[in-house]
Amino acid sequence: MIYSEKQYTRTQSLLQDLNAARAQIAENNATSDWLKQAELSGLDSQIAKTKKEIEHYEKLKDGRISLSKSYTLQELPTLLVDARIAKNLSQTDLAHLLNLSPQQIQRYEATSYMGASLAKLIEVASVLGVQMSGMINPNTKAENRIFISWKSSNEHDWSKLPSRQMAKRGWIPKGSEEDLIVQARDYVREMLGHNLSRAHHRKKLRADSKLNEYHLMAWQARIIELSLNIIAQREVVSYKFDEHNMKRLKSMTTRRTGPTEAREFLLSKGIVLVTEPHLPKTYLDGMAMLLNNGTPVIGLTLRHKRVENFWFTLFHEIGHVLLHLKKGVVFDFFDQEDAGCNDNLEKQADHFAVEKLIPDSEWRSCLAPFVASEEAVTIDAEKLGVHPAIVAGRIRKEREDFQLLSALVSRDTVDVNLRVERNVKV
Numbered sequence: 001m002i003y004s005e006k007q008y009t010r011t012q013s014l015l016q017d018l019n020a021a022r023a024q025i026a027e028n029n030a031t032s033d034w035l036k037q038a039e040l041s042g043l044d045s046q047i048a049k050t051k052k053e054i055e056h057y058e059k060l061k062d063g064r065i066s067l068s069k070s071y072t073l074q075e076l077p078t079l080l081v082d083a084r085i086a087k088n089l090s091q092t093d094l095a096h097l098l099n100l101s102p103q104q105i106q107r108y109e110a111t112s113y114m115g116a117s118l119a120k121l122i123e124v125a126s127v128l129g130v131q132m133s134g135m136i137n138p139n140t141k142a143e144n145r146i147f148i149s150w151k152s153s154n155e156h157d158w159s160k161l162p163s164r165q166m167a168k169r170g171w172i173p174k175g176s177e178e179d180l181i182v183q184a185r186d187y188v189r190e191m192l193g194h195n196l197s198r199a200h201h202r203k204k205l206r207a208d209s210k211l212n213e214y215h216l217m218a219w220q221a222r223i224i225e226l227s228l229n230i231i232a233q234r235e236v237v238s239y240k241f242d243e244h245n246m247k248r249l250k251s252m253t254t255r256r257t258g259p260t261e262a263r264e265f266l267l268s269k270g271i272v273l274v275t276e277p278h279l280p281k282t283y284l285d286g287m288a289m290l291l292n293n294g295t296p297v298i299g300l301t302l303r304h305k306r307v308e309n310f311w312f313t314l315f316h317e318i319g320h321v322l323l324h325l326k327k328g329v330v331f332d333f334f335d336q337e338d339a340g341c342n343d344n345l346e347k348q349a350d351h352f353a354v355e356k357l358i359p360d361s362e363w364r365s366c367l368a369p370f371v372a373s374e375e376a377v378t379i380d381a382e383k384l385g386v387h388p389a390i391v392a393g394r395i396r397k398e399r400e401d402f403q404l405l406s407a408l409v410s411r412d413t414v415d416v417n418l419r420v421e422r423n424v425k426v
Contacts, residue, residue: 002057003081003109004091011057015050018043060085076121077112082130088287097127104114135322137182158185160214162279171222184218191221191228193292204331206346211420216334219279220287223299226274230267239270239296243322246315246356253311253357259418262314271296271321273314275416278303284311288320289332296321304337305413308393311386312353313337319352320345358384358394374408387412 002008006306022043025036060082084094091109092102108116108124116124124130163180166172172183205211229235248265251256263273278284278301287299298317302310313335320333324345335346354360362384363369368376372395374388381388392405413421 001078001081002053003085003106008057010055011050011054015054018047018050022047051180057085061088074123077109079126079130080113080121080128081109083125083130087128089128094124094127098123156185157214158182158188159235160212161188161218162215163183164220165279169222171218171225175403188217188221191224192217204333204343204345206334206343207283207336208282211334215281219276219282219284219330220289220299222276223274223287223289223297224291226276226299227272227295227297230272230274231295234267236267236272237270239294239326241263241266241269241271241296241318241322243356245269246318249315249318249347251359251385252386253307253390254381254385256412256420258387259310259414259420263418266298266318271298271318273298273300275300275302275418277301277416283336285309285335285337286317287332287334288317288325290325296325302414302416305415306389306393306409307387307408308389309337310414311357311390312366312393315356316349317355319349319356323348323352354394355386357390359387363394366391368392369398372399372404374405377408 002011022040025039025043028036070162084091089097091105091150095102095105098105113121113124159181162180163172163184166184166187167174167180172187174180174182175183203216245265249262252261252265255261266273272295274297276299282301283302284302285303286301289297289299291297292382298314298321300310300313300317316335317333318336324331324333331345333345333349335349366380366384368380368391377391377395378388381391384391389409392408395400396404411423413423415421
């Protein structure tokens with residue numbers, strides 16, 4: 001990619017040299033035909049690539065390329081470079097606008113903004129006039145199910161917030177239609193920040209269903225409110241959770257008080273766990289995010305109340321905290337447990353959850369995966385130190401038979417207060 005006029009000039013000279021080299025090889029009859037053809041083929045490929053880079057740069061400079069408003073996160077670094085060139089700004093010009101050194105802009109662009117913070121990406125986009133608009137497209141590949149929220153609050157249509165549902169749940173006072181819209185807007189602004197700093201965060205969506213971004217925003221605001229309430233009432237320690245704590249959590253799966261114990265244990269390690277039923281058109285099971293002060297927050301909807309779903313979703317979100325959020329991956333993760341996904345980050349969180357609940361090395365020595373009877377599941381669950389529903393759930397998943405062991409899986413459920421209840425109808 002060409003980043004500057006200096007590179008443009010050098011690339012034009014390179015193209016001339018490549019064309020000259022090609023002409024020389026083509027006229028050389030001393031070289032064997034197969035070797036000449038191989039050399040010409042290699043040069044043709046390089047010439048075509050160089051021409052394409054020159055043409056792209058010239059079109060940007062001349063205004064012959066219009067930049068799309070919708071794009072995937074992977075395309076953002078290239079888009080920022082294209083936007084700078086299209087505005088006829090040099091790297092030095094952009095550095096001046098951002099109060100940075102030209103060398104810093106060069107490093108950013110050369111590394112596809114790999115070292116830039118989210119705040120800096122937003123600042124660069126703002127200076128270049130790149131609109132970060134909502135983008136949720138369930139028809140895209142799973143690894144592209146990402147959206148970047150609006151650039152400013154002025155771009156929101158607040159009437160699209162689920163204000164009636166928010167009032168019904170007691171998040172905002174009841175009132176007229178007009179009052180509800182204003183109250184819903186103010187609620188979201190207060191929770192996300194008046195400049196919607198939280199909405200600037202890059203969101204990673206794992207969902208097969210089409211999500212409503214306004215409902216998602218409202219639900220996230222509620223999760224933040226619940227988390228801040230806990231922090232205000234309790235002395236939440238600084239984050240000190242690590243993988244060694246997973247064995248302690250795993251042991252809680254066998255107890256009816258396990259979910260409430262898990263909430264208290266996570267809080268003692270600096271992770272806030274809250275529950276809030278999903279809003280219509282969000283289809284979520286859980287999420288993981290960082291508050292502005294760096295505190296990890298896990299939100300669960302308990303959309304599926306089965307105890308094995310609770311534990312898998314919780315361990316999956318903890319995987320995001322340990323593997324991603326606390327290692328600098330600036331996403332808010334929104335997950336639908338039963339959605340297919342080829343995304344590497346989701347695969348890592350899935351593998352983390354499966355391995356921490358039932359390590360593959362122990363799973364291979366179990367009888368239940370082959371017999372699939374309640375008796376075998378119960379025996380293996382006791383040996384593994386997990387709730388029987390977790391063993392049954394893994395068997396169902398691996399066999400892709402979700403009618404199998406249904407009575408066992410549905411026997412225990414978890415409510416929004418994290419109480420485990422026995423389903424007497426089973």
